[in-house]
Amino acid sequence: MGIFKIEGGISLKGEITPQGAKNEALQILCAVLLTPEKVIINNIPDIIDINKLITLLGNLGVKIQKNGSGSYTFQADEVNIQYLETEAFKKEGGSLRGSIMIVGPLLARFGKGYIPKPGGDKIGRRRLDTHFEGFINLGAKFRYNREDHFYGVEAPKGLKGAAMLLDEASVTGTANIVMAAVLAKGKTTVYNAACEPYLQQLCKMLNSMGAKITGVGSNLLTIEGVESLGGCEHKILPDMIEIGSWIGLAAMTKSEITIKDVSWDNLGLIPNTFRKLGITLERRGDDIFIPAHVDGYEVKTDIDGSILTIADAPWPGFTPDLLSIVLVVATQAKGDILIHQKMFESRLFFVDKLIDMGAKIMLCDPHRAVVMGHDFKSQLKATTMSSPDIRAGISLLIAALSAKGTSIIQNIEQIDRGYERIDERLRAIGANIVRA
Structure with a gap:
């Protein structure tokens, strides 16, 4: 040590x-799972938590190319969704708190998302209820294995837009719900949404990929679901x-x-x-x-x-x-x-x-x-x-x-x-x- x-x-x-901002990068990197097209991200910080997430994406089958210092190209056109059910994923996903934000994109695009109880700082209880209540509002079925501390959400017939009032203005919770809702059928409204700059950056990136998100920067987000998203280039604050x-x-x-x-x-x-x-x-x-x-x-x-x-x-x-x-x-x-x-x-x-x-x-x-x-x-x-x-x-x-x-x-x-x-x-x- x-x-x-x-x-x-x-x-x-x-x-x-x-x-580059760590807390923005964690959201932005998870968003690459929403499209099979290439996504270029610049100003990625070279720190342990971010590198762990990039490794996790690679193990999920995302193609990763380093373009230079802090710049990567990601392409999630051959995602191995079965990796989520392996013991290796349970260990890897549990070592990083930001890994919770892969669930929304995977649920939206592939109809299911799993995650072990995330790790991270020992600074007190950090609840995940907001994330999963949002997914349930969108039509997903939730399950939790207490023995393995393993969470799962599934929506084999796809997600449907819904109106929801979040119980707390969780940044990661809002990001996860927004990433799920962009590919849901119909309109989703998220009230008491987090509105900090890194969440705004995520919404701007998703809109550049073809999403329809309005109210960015406020605590009321409106998301019109779309069929699919394309690639983009994004720079982290x-x-x-x-x-x-x-x-x-x-x-x-x-x-x-x-x-x-x-x-x-x-x-x-x-x-x-x-x-x-x-x-x-x-x-x-x-x-x-x-x-x-x-x-x-x-x-x-x-x-x-x-x-x-x-x-x-x-x-x-x-x-x-x-x-x-x-x-x-x-x-x-x-x-x-x-x-x-x-x-x-x-x-x-x-x-x-x-x-x-x-x-x-x-x-x-x-x-x-x-x-x-x-x-x-x-x-x-x-x-x-x-x-x-x-x-x-x-x-x-x-x-x-x-x-x-x-x-x-x-x-x-x-x-x-x-x-x-x-x-x-x-x-x-x-x-x-x-x-x-």
Whole structure:
């Protein structure tokens, strides 16, 4: 198992370009199963979770050609649907949470889709009810093998459009239902649909393939089913979670960093949320410039003087994937802040590692933590720690880069699942980080 060895307390400087968005790529890659024609996808991040999904598609019989860095051609004209019933698939599909999104396309095109209980981050319960209730609304029959934790949906006579109100605005659930509905007979309406940029990208891609989806960007999607879809070429957006990570890194290490080609129009509340922490960031074209915060940064209060609360919410609210970054950045701010993680009950448990480094954090319950900032008057101390999940892992890495001394981060495979060649890219802007 790999480790990162980090010498902290060094100011960085330079430009960094965000990778393609992991959460968009997981959806887009599953959508190639909807057509027998060629689909070209560009800006695919070279990370563990995405590479696992590409391997899974190959084992399903999808023809895959690498065109260059981050660019692939996929053709699903000879899909081996029987692979879904093999022991190899049960093992492979269960190692990746994003694999759940192959079910919608397979159900729509081949009349059945199976999946083992997906793995992924251990950040709390992540229900799949929204996915399967949507498929049932479209006419599929559902079954679940409790012994093998194996889910299945079947619709041998095809799917039929339906009106549905989702019980939660699940991003992956919405994506799965939309991919099933594009080939269903008749009209489907999905209310309380997720509407974040990566879901919008999926809908735009499907429309370019011949789908008829309206309401894109809202929480009410209307899908007119079509007989078949064709090929297309699609480019994945830059990863907003990585962009937020670099903003936090720049502030914590008092570094002057330019983040290139961020797609500002798709960042939502992210820039202003970091500004609430007192972080200065400037828009320069489509780049973000963060100056060195040599005098630190001060947390703003609410209008009435109350402690600032930052909470996650479905888009266009603040993404839960960046709350871990906000929390670690707040440890060196001037002022106090309440972090409210509403969606996952285990995501804040990594704060014990920050407390070991000297951070002042009070974990109120599994969902809330109060952070009392040091204002850089007491530097975090280096330590040895283990990465519990992708986002906590990058937060601990940022803490280590700002800490005094040499830190060791274990279980870095969790970080590699979501961040492409992160050690190389950090060294390019001056970080002292070694993979061992």
